[in-house]
Amino acid sequence: MKKPRNAQNCINIWSCPCATGEEPYSIAMILDNLESQVPRFPKFRIVASDIAHEAIAKAKVGVYTMDSMKEISDYYENKYFSRQKTHFGHTNLINEEIKNKIEFVEEDVTQGHQKPYRYDIIFCRYLLIYFNRENRHKFLKILEDRLVEKGILILGKTETLFDSWGSLKLIDSRNRIYI
Secondary structure, X not given: OOEOOOOOOEEEEEEOOOOOOHHHHHHHHHHHHHHHXXXXXXXXXXXXXXXXXXXXXXXXXXXXXOHHHOOOOHHHHHHHEEEEEEOXXXXXXXXXXXXXXXXXXXXXXXXXXXXXXXXXXXXXXXXXXXXXXXXXXXXXXXXXXXXXXXXXXXXXXXXXXOEEEOOEEEEEOOOOEEO
């Protein structure tokens, strides 16, 4: 049975796998921007998991090449990054305020999740495509158990659970959003 939505007025988000951090940092920037514009916007906590030590290490540093910044608007780039010149060219460093909003965890999420939280939103994009049917079902059970009641699961656009899986129901087929 899913746990009810948390009562602390805090949005809990899990990004798995998070690779080198682009997704959780993007989420944090969007929510931070909303927090500064919307009165009484809830606090948020982001946990970002990946099995790859190198990816987590890079994510924690928060340095990105100009090429990896192509999809970031000038507004977000100017507000949340500082440009650095290195012997490899220019890079962008995410600011500490945004870094501090994310907890990076090195873990094999197929074996469970280290954190005790239930999540309002789980981003799990482009991981299920690597699993066979049995492992996909085991992992989906982990995700389902970590969602609060009426929590949201967002998959990659090429992944599908069809119309439903367990208690999860498809609400947006284009963006693969389940509730």
